[in-house]
Amino acid sequence: VIVEIVAVGTELLLGQIVNSNVAFIGERLARDGFDVHHQVTVGDNLDRLAETIRTAIGRSGAVVLTGGIGPTQDDLTREALCLVAGVGMARDRAHAEAIRDRITRLRGSVSENTLRMADYPETATPLPNSNGVALGVAMEIEGVHVYAVPGVPGEMSAMVDEEVLPRLREASGEPAVVRSRVIRTWGLGESRVAEILDDLYASANPTVAFLITDSEVKVRITAKAESVAAADAMIDELDAVVASRLAGVVFGRDDETIESIIVTRLQDLGWRIATVEEVTLGTVGSRIAEAAAGTCVYAGTLTVPSGAAVNEGRAAELLGVVDGFLEADVVLAIGGVDRQVTPDDSTRSVGVAVRTPAGTTTDTVALYGGDDRVRRFAAVGALHALRRALA
């Protein structure tokens, strides 16, 4: 099925916000095997919105609209759908009363416009909004499946995952369940991982895809099946193959970030950690502190201006500077950038040192690119050096 994505909102045309919604929806549709040929963004104008919906219906098998279902006069997606389908508007009375009660309690009164969030084209199925108030829409117009979801990202993403994708898969005769698992690796480049897993790309179900964030290469396995258990069993099988081929570089799955893995490990060991940072300006400590919220494992971070020494020497030097000051069992130090400027870009190396009750390790991370990139990649490299030191 070819799906068209329509984003609604004058603020998008004016460039006041970057349209991350269409990227989210596009990624989800691609994951589930749907093709997208056009994404269109149109402003809060009834005629142009209706025309855009007509064009989409004329050339696609399904249409997902995002935005324009809020409470203001500018929110015209519902009206445009009624216009195109030639139907009237219905209201979910119970939901309207719930909105009235809630808003009145909050602000003392409610405007009639606000109650429009309980409206939907009379031939449509209203879609529940698990993160907000406005109802979504699922309807058929001239045999084409049309869905409208909010423009607020958190409401949009939940409604796409919970309501739109399952309906779209069912409508298109796809298996009811699509499950994904991300296998997170660090230490091999994308092209090397691609080589090692080359033959697995031929697999149509489950599929294998790559995602890359900073220096982390993620392998995503997606399976379609009739049940969650069947899909998970298919994923488990391929996961075992990937994990055995990439032994030593797989460090987690799905939401297991490198920070969360480190925090869990420190909790198990009963150790507290401090970081001392030069190049990374405290970003490693702040990532650990966020992951450690509610635990006692984070002891603090010291960021210092650059010193004279480079690499491992400087990192080892920094290990001592918090002694007697921050109470930590483990100290991670990042410091000492060595710049080697090459004709076309610059490569640099950053020293990383880790001291635990079991001993001290030092390491050098080689990086290239601008300051921002070096900072980001040095942070990831240091976190992985720490993970290995705690293993």
Add this chain to the structure above:
Amino acid sequence: VIVEIVAVGTELLLGQIVNSNVAFIGERLARDGFDVHHQVTVGDNLDRLAETIRTAIGRSGAVVLTGGIGPTQDDLTREALCLVAGVGMARDRAHAEAIRDRITRLRGSVSENTLRMADYPETATPLPNSNGVALGVAMEIEGVHVYAVPGVPGEMSAMVDEEVLPRLREASGEPAVVRSRVIRTWGLGESRVAEILDDLYASANPTVAFLITDSEVKVRITAKAESVAAADAMIDELDAVVASRLAGVVFGRDDETIESIIVTRLQDLGWRIATVEEVTLGTVGSRIAEAAAGTCVYAGTLTVPSGAAVNEGRAAELLGVVDGFLEADVVLAIGGVDRQVTPDDSTRSVGVAVRTPAGTTTDTVALYGGDDRVRRFAAVGALHALRRALA
């Protein structure tokens, strides 16, 4: 003139990257007074790309395409323009030789595909690329002005500013020069600033617009005139009005960030600064450290886990913890979150303390929202408290 923006690239449809290019182009067009009714994204497919260009030409006065002019077989924007215009392809021989020399020097050889970056539809004017290799395109098809720029953000933005907008303004009979100035304010909400400047919105040239980033309200003045001097004079006049009405909250203009202003002030005073941070996890120190690169004003940052005390008490307590440890003349401490959870969101307050050789000031910043938002807004609030303490 109504302008249509067309983004080209299958990676955009797949959601692999977020389309920030159309936001940039939309923002620039809005600034210069052009209306945008449609943004369309289409994949690397010749027929659909040509069809999308035809549709855009049929309903708009000008079209800006971004993407699809690189060196690979997938880059089809030039071919699609030839197809729609019914013309052949030309090659800038000198540019092709320059590409050949450059790439051969870098990689030892050059592929014929790479030389396509010197091609353009034969009725078009090739546009120079100040940040890259591929030529852009300016041409007229059926009386509609069509421009093609790269998809690489740095190349796209430079070519839009340097080539496309001046041509578009000239083609549409707009004055040749558009100049903008951003007046940066902090301390008043958007709606209050809007009230104070209400009558200025009626001005058609210069125009007044708002931009909001975190808690900073920026007032942008844009003037169109026949010369830079004339445009700047118009801006100066309105700037004086805005600055006098918003006296006390204007802190900078254009690229003067709050960090850069603080660093300049510290340099003037000959003082070094350290920060001690609880809530903000070192982000204030890292902003100052980045702005202070190449200077001696940054002495370091200590991030500590949350203590028991709240607000100003805790912030004042933190002022002392780096004494005898980080050598600083000025210490900024941020700490002590007080949470007051209300039924629908939570408001919190964060303590900020600043110690300079001239004395100590403490302050409380009231905030609402999630952890991330509180951290970001507390950082901005602390930077402004610091600025005032240094004034």
